[in-house]
Amino acid sequence: MAASHSVTPGRWSAMLDELMARIAGRFARVEPRRRAAAFVAGLLSELPRKNCWTLAEHAGDLTPDGMQHLLARARWDADAVRDDIRDYVVEQLGEADVVLVIDETGDLKKGNATVAVQRQYTGTAGRIENSQVGVFLTYVTAAGHALIDRELYLPESWSGDQVRRERAKVPAERRFATKPELAAQMIGRALATGIRGWVTGDEVYGSSTPLRTVLETGQVSYAMAVASNHRITTAAGTRRADEIAARLPKTAWQRLSVGAGAKGQRYYDWALITIASEQPGRRWLLIRRHHRTGELAFYRCYAPGPVPLPVLVKVAGTRWRIEESFQTGNGLTGLDQHQVRTWTSWYRWTTLVLLAHAFLAAVTARERSDHNAQPDLVPMTLPEAQRLFTRLTSGPIRSIAFVLHWSRWRRRHQARARASHYHRQAALQS
Template sequence: MSRIAGRFARGDPRRRARHLVSGLLSDLPRKNCWTLAEHAGDATPDGMQHLLHRAKWDADAIRDDIRAYVVEHLHDTDAVLVVDETGDLKKGTETVGVQRQYTGTAGRIENAQVAVYLVYSAAHGHAAIDRALYVPRSWTEDPERCRGAGIPDGLAFATKPQLAARMVARALDAGTPARWVAGAEVYGDNPHLRASLEDRRTGYVLAVSSTHPLVTHAGKFQAKDLAARIPKRAWQRLSAGTGARGERGTTTGPRSTFTAQSGASATGACWSAATAEQANSPSTAASHPVWSHCLPWFTWLDGDGRWRRHSRRARA
């Protein structure tokens, strides 16, 4: 806490911030202002609510402090920046950004608030280093509603991939050491995010839908069709490591996939790879494009949790 203490102008918010972090790191079954206040020994949640709603402190500066702290302790040049979203189910309509939308928390469309997070994943651990609240068009196109919720004037709508791209750029611009970016379909299906990473010479493994178009020297294909063109002998099955239920990738699963050259530059070849066409559900299984300017082969996870490897010599 000493690293961020200077971000608070007064002692009371600083003290409550310490209690807030302590409560968030505790094993409380539910975490809200009431339960966090009780954990801190307060009789009411007023202090916690004041900290989060009215107290003056620089949240973005604290974000930068935390990122620097994480990198200082987990520094890894082979680290992965992971973008993902999570949702909080809500009952009302006044919480900023709330609307009926899909959230993985429930696994279905619910009234929820959704945020995108950036995690630094390294050999010695992982931690969140950035966040961005997803504010749907139903909010940004209603200035009166935004003002009523305290949203600054002029907030423009941004998609989840746009939020992710901003966070990744912010981390890399700050000198965060990372070799790869990873994310789910909502990010991989966005060509602008992939292009921005390629422009920065940053590798990625981003899922795409099985119907996502991929361009190769042989033409444009949907990921599921391109996967079907690669012979089984072209693939090597590798372990993805130990998971919560033991060793992953030990049973027969989805068909293997493809790799195809998608471009070239003065500093190296630009390749793409897509995986994981499920034989029993080809229209819904995700694929994973892989891009790198320096690797002679590529590995990635298929839908069964196996790593796949493909040589550069193969062609679609």
Template sequence: MKTEDYAVAVGHGVDPARWQEEFEVLMGRIAGRFARVEPRRRLRAFVQGLLSELPRKNCWSIAEWAGEPSPDGMQHLLGRARWDADRVRDDVREYVLEHLHDEDAVLVVDETGDVKKGTHTVAVQRQYTGTAGRIENAQVAVYLVYAGLHGHAAVDRELYIPRSWTCDPDRCRAAGLGEDTVFATKPELAARMIGRFLDAGHRVGWVAGDEVYGGNPKLRSTLEERKVGYVLAVACSAEVTTGAGKFRADALAAKVPKRAWQKLSAGVGAKGHRFYDWAVIDLAEPRPGSHRLLIRRNRTTGEHAYYRCFSPAPVPLATLVRVAGSRWRVEETFQAGKGLAGLDEHQLRRFTSWSRWVTLAMLAHAFLAVVRADEHTRHPAPDGLIPLTCNEIQRLFTMLVAHHVHDVAHRLSWSAWRRRHQARARASHYRRQAANQT
């Protein structure tokens, strides 16, 4: 981009030069994870490709967008090049904490699924996924999201490996999993990630999650032992103990007097504050700390939601409501990670490639979240404009900083490469079909 073009952009309150500098600093931050210069250069192009506005992001489309003659280099980066995705994941966490740190931040745990075809993709099986809203052939991963006042981004990930895989060592080996891979529940994966976060020297006051995590006593005990507060959703049938005895959560909600309900906002959404009626009941637990049941009532439908809450010391109802509302940040993170950084668009079968793809997608989204936070601090939006969003930053970054223009020869060469690859694939399918029929 030319200097005078930057000047025009700056006149509109946008400084692409600073975005480019931030991107280069981020690339330099993880460059040491790669021993050779070739994968470092390819990494930069790959992340820019994830941030691009390609309608579909995979090794083929990103390689063509980056100007490479074939997808071989991008596939090598994800599958065979020597680098540790877990160390880059740690770099992402430190990057997010450095720029989005907030004393009142919340760690949110949740899973998301990617619908897949076939049976060979690592960890795939027919299972429920909220992405589709039903049971589908899917791959599910649990993510840990750091949500604070300045922004939110995923800082860790764990692939959920179903029992149908862990009891089949040969299948695990074929997908790049160790033969000693053992089954872990989603709450166990969440505890593993939270433990990594805390063991890295970071502190957080609260963890939030849905019923999958709130209904797990072991996860709750783990958080209590580490003196981390939580607001975790539970089912209406969850049993809790009060001074008057043991009750179902919905039975307690029916006993709450009208004067005990308070109208409070669970945070600001796209259409304004999310107001609900809230009530809280103290629980009788033998363990130290403040244990409570939080009840949310929809002001229109009357529908109830329930949360098991713990804090080392008693806190106001408004604090519990704020933490409960933070859980929606994980949905926004998934939406942005998938829509802007290709988090769910990988077409990869092996575990190493999966972990590398999602880690780099987390990195790409973290970059957008950090730029957004920086822009909101440096350049408050003028009257008549909303503050810059991650969507708008991605669009401007692609157009003003990372735009690639390729000649006709490059486009035609890729067309020939695709047709040649497809011809080989078709011939292979025909040979296999003929062999099966003999």
């Protein structure tokens, strides 16, 4: 029976030990370094709720004081750990066909004392709510994806309020910056390390002329969403994006998939329009049309040279990966579960969450690479990796065979469901 085990808990534990050793030098003393390891172990656990209290209990502490000290007052460099995380993700996921995805996510909050909280729009709620917004950067390759950078959006209402700034310990040098400006900072840090690839994001970033200019000046290719009323200049003049789409003949559209989904290939109709410009490089308006509902989406694209349509389609279709990163970051490693109030604590909590999330992404990528010829199983996922890691490496378990039996049962059931969806899709298209 043991010979059939495809998962080796000892290797996963060794990978985590190596990752924690990698960041050990970022801590001034051994105590916070050990506390950080216990903190990350708690983030990787299946605790239903993750905050300093639950993480302290998981670590065997009698009070949450030690975990709170780690976030607020202990001496360690969260930005240096962030850089270690980015390098680790690049090593684990590879450097081929890289896409950097930028987006923000909001955490709903009460009151106005928590750093950077105000009434503002957040996609989490889909409306204006009292919330705190962070901007994040995800690194995507064919092997997987993981969050590699973060910045807290400090609204203008906070930027000039000295009393609240001091209470929340906002650094004196930090001033108001728009979300696209924060995105440019994070992308710049990634590029400075030698990362090369495409950039994509939603309308907040695609509509930002300064951000597009920064990318084009650095000859960084992008395919970012824009609104239907975004104005585009072509050889025929300047018009709204939706007006251009309405004038296109049937022959302008091609049906292409943006990739495999849980229920089949994700097909859309696509059209590509050249944008007129006297600046170096190539620019396009990419239009996506849902082949059943007719719903349209628009992307402004740039590259230093010619690019085939399928490449632009693939990049545009990669943007949803950051939504997956937010879902797994929130659901698995507690990205949105913090109960911190200060600037330093937010950055430290978020950085350790990114570390835990990067570890799960690395484990998942490793298992997919080692066991990619199992047609009766869906590939390893981050939730499954967390479940196995927790049950095989911490606390009493029934047996390795029992845990792996349930893992294979779940994945086989998912594989059958996916195959059924694909067969149904093929039958409908035939």
